[in-house]
Amino acid sequence: MTDRKTIPTPATTGTHALFTLWARKHGIEFPKLIPAYLPPAGLGIIATEEITGPDQTRHGKTISMSLGEVIAFTPNALLLTRENIERFSPGCGLGSLLRQKRDDGGLSSHAVFAAVIAREMRRIAEGHENMWREWIDVWPKAKEFRGGMPLMWSPEESNLLPPSAKRLLDEQREKFTRDFRTVEQKGFGFTKQEYMWSWIVVNTRTLFYKPPHPAYNDLPREDCMALCPFIDYFNHSDDGCNVQLTPTGFTVTPTKPNHPANTQLFVTYGCHSNDFLLVEYGFNLPLEKNKWDEVSITPYLLPLLSEEHKRVLSREGFLGKYAFDKEAFCFRTQAAVRLMLIEHPEMDANRRKVEVWKNFLAGHDDGEREREAVEERLLGFLDALEEEGKCAVLEADKLQRHSIGDLIKMRWEQILRMANDVRTNMVGENGERRGRRYAT
Numbered sequence: 214m215t216d217r218k219t220i221p222t223p224a225t226t227g228t229h230a231l232f233t234l235w236a237r238k239h240g241i242e243f244p245k246l247i248p249a250y251l252p253p254a255g256l257g258i259i260a261t262e263e264i265t266g267p268d269q270t271r272h273g274k275t276i277s278m279s280l281g282e283v284i285a286f287t288p289n290a291l292l293l294t295r296e297n298i299e300r301f302s303p304g305c306g307l308g309s310l311l312r313q314k315r316d317d318g319g320l321s322s323h324a325v326f327a328a329v330i331a332r333e334m335r336r337i338a339e340g341h342e343n344m345w346r347e348w349i350d351v352w353p354k355a356k357e358f359r360g361g362m363p364l365m366w367s368p369e370e371s372n373l374l375p376p377s378a379k380r381l382l383d384e385q386r387e388k389f390t391r392d393f394r395t396v397e398q399k400g401f402g403f404t405k406q407e408y409m410w411s412w413i414v415v416n417t418r419t420l421f422y423k424p425p426h427p428a429y430n431d432l433p434r435e436d437c438m439a440l441c442p443f444i445d446y447f448n449h450s451d452d453g454c455n456v457q458l459t460p461t462g463f464t465v466t467p468t469k470p471n472h473p474a475n476t477q478l479f480v481t482y483g484c485h486s487n488d489f490l491l492v493e494y495g496f497n498l499p500l501e502k503n504k505w506d507e508v509s510i511t512p513y514l515l516p517l518l519s520e521e522h523k524r525v526l527s528r529e530g531f532l533g534k535y536a537f538d539k540e541a542f543c544f545r546t547q548a549a550v551r552l553m554l555i556e557h558p559e560m561d562a563n564r565r566k567v568e569v570w571k572n573f574l575a576g577h578d579d580g581e582r583e584r585e586a587v588e589e590r591l592l593g594f595l596d597a598l599e600e601e602g603k604c605a606v607l608e609a610d611k612l613q614r615h616s617i618g619d620l621i622k623m624r625w626e627q628i629l630r631m632a633n634d635v636r637t638n639m640v641g642e643n644g645e646r647r648g649r650r651y652a653t
């Protein structure tokens with residue numbers, strides 16, 4: 214977690230100084246910015262002087278909008294992309310594998326980027342030169358990743374994560390294992406640790422990249438990626454600057470009217486929950502600083518659905534993605550729980566009840582008749598979550614690596630707070646707040 218009040222220390226010596234010289238020499242522009250140490254976020258970007266963002270000016274009845282200045286620019290030639298991996302890692306022979314379909318032994322962009330990075334680390338250690346060496350030198354070391362990235366934690370540690378985060382971690386681990394195995398099969402003798410480090414570098418530092426190039430037309434979204442020197446120094450906030458791909462390279466422009474000197478500037482990695490940020494990037498934002506935070510309850514709800522329920526929900530587009538945020542359960546959860554009140558929704562005898570359910574989905578029925586029964590079920594999920602959370606917080610305190618224990622506790626405490634707020638927002642039959650009986 215970072216607080217925007219963290220006092221920044223400009224990174225003007227060592228590898229970061231060499232990198233900024235290299236960056237300017239190769240056409241990266243950042244006239245009013247410098248990298249700075251911003252613990253615990255590692256490095257980040259601060260303004261050296263005031264920056265003007267977009268602004269509205271009123272002239273009589275017309276409002277004109279002035280765009281913010283471009284504060285950073287990285288030219289295309291410096292990106293690590295699918296097009297230039299052979300230039301990044303000469304002789305790696307991986308370019309052709311990117312052009313093959315996955316079923317024919319092709320590899321994902323993520324797998325290949327991680328492989329060329331791991332390969333270049335070895336070659337650099339053997340004395341080979343690399344055009345991007347100064348950039349590679351400023352990436353975090355494995356030890357820095359270990360504290361935050363759950364992929365590197367022991368099972369004892371990761372098992373204490375909330376189910377909502379654990380589910381994301383399981384998916385990520387599957388992806389990593391698949392990529393590692395395929396790269397191994399191609400004859401690269403990387404150790405798991407080596408490959409995991411470079412895989413995490415890619416995971417935490419890529420930008421969405423889809424240039425108007427025919428090779429990208431039918432490419433799956435998850436393969437449209439690039440690593441981008443300098444812009445990968447920016448940390449994330451839910452209201453950060455805009456990153457845009459232009460015909461000549463990536464630009465960063467502010468979204469707020471004004472950024473004072475010596476303050477950190479952020480970009481937005483996406484509309485991500487704190488569970489996602491924790492698993493994919495190794496950090497958490499304070500609740501009030503993440504407008505997209507939510508807690509998935511899919512791991513609790515899905516196992517309770519019968520095959521019949523799943524079929525009906527799937528037909529209506531409501532199977533999966535169940536969550537609550539700081540205020541309430543999402544509509545998808547309402548849809549699933551309301552259907553659960555009909556034991557056999559595919560039976561002819563229940564057709565009328567299913568019609569009523571569909572009317573609720575369409576907004577023609579306010580669902581008031583079933584509200585109490587639905588809320589009872591929802592409170593049950595919160596009870597289960599709370600019980601698991603209280604145990605996990607106690608166990609996290611016993612972990613040897615305190616920084617990991619603290620991260621786990623922080624996420625659980627956020628979830629427990631949100632769960633309590635959601636309860637408090639449920640109003641019972643007599644107008645009393647249903648949350649009170651559970652309030653911590």
Ligand SMILES: C[S@@+](CC[C@H](N)C(=O)[O-])C[C@H]1O[C@@H](n2cnc3c(N)ncnc32)[C@H](O)[C@@H]1O
Nearest residue numbers: 214215254255256417445446447448449494496
């Ligand atoms: C693209 S890099 C940003 C530069 C990075 N801080 C560094 O030291 O090189 C993304 C990583 O920065 C860190 N990070 C980004 N935003 C953060 C934030 N708001 N709070 C804490 N850490 C953050 C996380 O470790 C994340 O994996």
